[in-house]
Amino acid sequence: MNREKINCLIIGSGPAGYTAAIYASRANLNPVLYEGLQPGGQLTTTTDVENFPGYPDGVSGFQMMEDMKNQALRFAADIRPGDITEVDFSSRPFIIKASDGKEILAKTVIIATGATAKYLGLPSEEKFKGQGVSACATCDGFFYRKKNVAVVGGGDTACEEAVYLAGLCNKVYMIVRRNVFRASKVMQDRVLKTENIEILWEHRTKEILGDESGVTGVLLTDKNGKEKIIDIHGFFLAIGHHPNSDIFKKYVETDDLGYIITKGKTTATNVPGVFAAGDVQDVHYRQGVTAAASGCMAAKDAENFLVDNE
Numbered sequence: 001m002n003r004e005k006i007n008c009l010i011i012g013s014g015p016a017g018y019t020a021a022i023y024a025s026r027a028n029l030n031p032v033l034y035e036g037l038q039p040g041g042q043l044t045t046t047t048d049v050e051n052f053p054g055y056p057d058g059v060s061g062f063q064m065m066e067d068m069k070n071q072a073l074r075f076a077a078d079i080r081p082g083d084i085t086e087v088d089f090s091s092r093p094f095i096i097k098a099s100d101g102k103e104i105l106a107k108t109v110i111i112a113t114g115a116t117a118k119y120l121g122l123p124s125e126e127k128f129k130g131q132g133v134s135a136c137a138t139c140d141g142f143f144y145r146k147k148n149v150a151v152v153g154g155g156d157t158a159c160e161e162a163v164y165l166a167g168l169c170n171k172v173y174m175i176v177r178r179n180v181f182r183a184s185k186v187m188q189d190r191v192l193k194t195e196n197i198e199i200l201w202e203h204r205t206k207e208i209l210g211d212e213s214g215v216t217g218v219l220l221t222d223k224n225g226k227e228k229i230i231d232i233h234g235f236f237l238a239i240g241h242h243p244n245s246d247i248f249k250k251y252v253e254t255d256d257l258g259y260i261i262t263k264g265k266t267t268a269t270n271v272p273g274v275f276a277a278g279d280v281q282d283v284h285y286r287q288g289v290t291a292a293a294s295g296c297m298a299a300k301d302a303e304n305f306l307v308d309n310e
């Protein structure tokens with residue numbers, strides 16, 4: 001088979017992947033980037049992005065990712081639709097198979113495959129995504145200022161998001177399926193001290209209600225099956241993320257949750273020449289700007305690796 005030989009393969013097209021492509025192209029690495037199943041990544045599922053520096057009037061998530069892609073194309077990054085289906089990191093150059101049938105020999109790989117927010121799986125949730133249903137309070141909370149919102153989940157993310165939203169919104173309901181939080185004590189205490197958060201213990205979401213204006217409420221059931229409706233405009237999922245690291249796990253070390261482990265303040269993984277950037281290696285910050293920054297770091301780490309190893 002005719003294998004394509006390249007310096008740097010970037011897997012993923014969120015802020016981390018595109019930023020890595022911009023830096024790697026400008027360093028003459030001639031990177032190839034595969035966009036993955038969701039071109040543009042998670043940000044394309046939000047509405048407006050108002051916290052990414054450089055956009056004083058905000059920008060749609062989709063437009064911002066188009067801007068990043070065009071910036072990478074300007075420096076001749078080779079951006080391809082499609083997914084990476086198989087990797088062999090057992091020796092260098094790495095052997096990678098793509099969904100377009102290509103087999104690639106890459107001297108370095110930057111994994112920027114992101115994480116996927118978990119959803120409840122309700123049809124009404126799908127219907128109102130971007131119209132009141134969100135998996136990112138930091139991204140979308142601002143649109144629900146002085147309104148009532150709900151956060152689903154009882155982990156650290158749910159507590160953090162509920163406290164954040166409480167500073168913006170009139171009232172925050174936390175919908176928790178058990179009678180205890182999973183969150184750390186310190187996060188629980190923050191929630192319990194916040195006056196405008198009401199915790200609905202042992203409640204589950206049956207349906208998200210709404211009209212053409214977006215979400216208007218949510219139908220809940222308690223542990224006895226008794227139904228109740230709460231009036232809200234924003235419904236925030238905080239039931240965990242799944243880092244998209246599955247196809248790399250045979251070679252690359254991850255933590256218990258599947259997040260790729262990087263060394264110290266670098267993006268290096270346990271496999272020399274393989275780097276990880278963005279949400280696939282970041283359980284804590286998970287922001288567009290932090291993902292972009294780590295994409296820059298990964299490109300610079302890959303560049304230095306090539307200099308040291310050629």
Ligand code: NDP
Nearest residue numbers: 120153154155156157158160177178182238239240241283
């Ligand atoms: P977690 O997996 O820790 O918590 C998920 C929460 O969602 C749990 O309360 C769980 O309930 C609930 N849940 C899961 N599925 C459903 C469902 N289908 N319906 C209703 N509720 C559901 O995820 P997080 O995102 O909160 O945290 C991930 C990791 O990141 C953790 O290790 C956390 O400590 C860390 N983190 C740390 C932060 C910090 O230190 N500041 C901030 C954010 C995250 P149940 O408990 O019943 O399973």
